[in-house]
Amino acid sequence: MDIVFIEGLEVDTVIGAYDWERGIRQCLRLDLSFAWDNRPAAADDDLSKALDYASVSARIQAFAEASQFQLVETFAERLAHVLMSEFGIPWLRLKLTKPGAVPAAKGVGVEIERGCR
Numbered sequence: 001m002d003i004v005f006i007e008g009l010e011v012d013t014v015i016g017a018y019d020w021e022r023g024i025r026q027c028l029r030l031d032l033s034f035a036w037d038n039r040p041a042a043a044d045d046d047l048s049k050a051l052d053y054a055s056v057s058a059r060i061q062a063f064a065e066a067s068q069f070q071l072v073e074t075f076a077e078r079l080a081h082v083l084m085s086e087f088g089i090p091w092l093r094l095k096l097t098k099p100g101a102v103p104a105a106k107g108v109g110v111e112i113e114r115g116c117r
């Protein structure tokens, strides 16, 4: 299977387990890879047969805008479910970084893979 990817997508959302985090919005950075058969889109030069990374990015922005989870694990899991069900994605890898959460670290977060390639 081929891959369509989105790298370094920044969204802001309510995220965090501590009281002080519940009333602010914070940035999350997302790196995503999706399994997709790119041959039909390439053969016909047809966006409607491609996994449209612009539409997927817009959906992720809307999801982040509306969500207010405590854990990055929950954000990642729910987002993976939304993307797979709405776009018909059979497999994805999602890396979610919460920059600044641990000041001494460049980034912390989670990485998940769901579905079958």
Ligand SMILES: Nc1nc2c(c(=O)[nH]1)N=C([C@H](O)[C@@H](O)CO)CN2
Residues within 6 Å of the ligand: 015, 016, 017, 018, 021, 070, 071, 072, 073, 098, 100, 101, 102
């Ligand atoms: N595995 C996790 N550990 C922690 C999380 C999390 O979402 N998953 N969250 C926090 C706090 O919200 C922290 O990011 C505030 O800086 C701590 N550990």
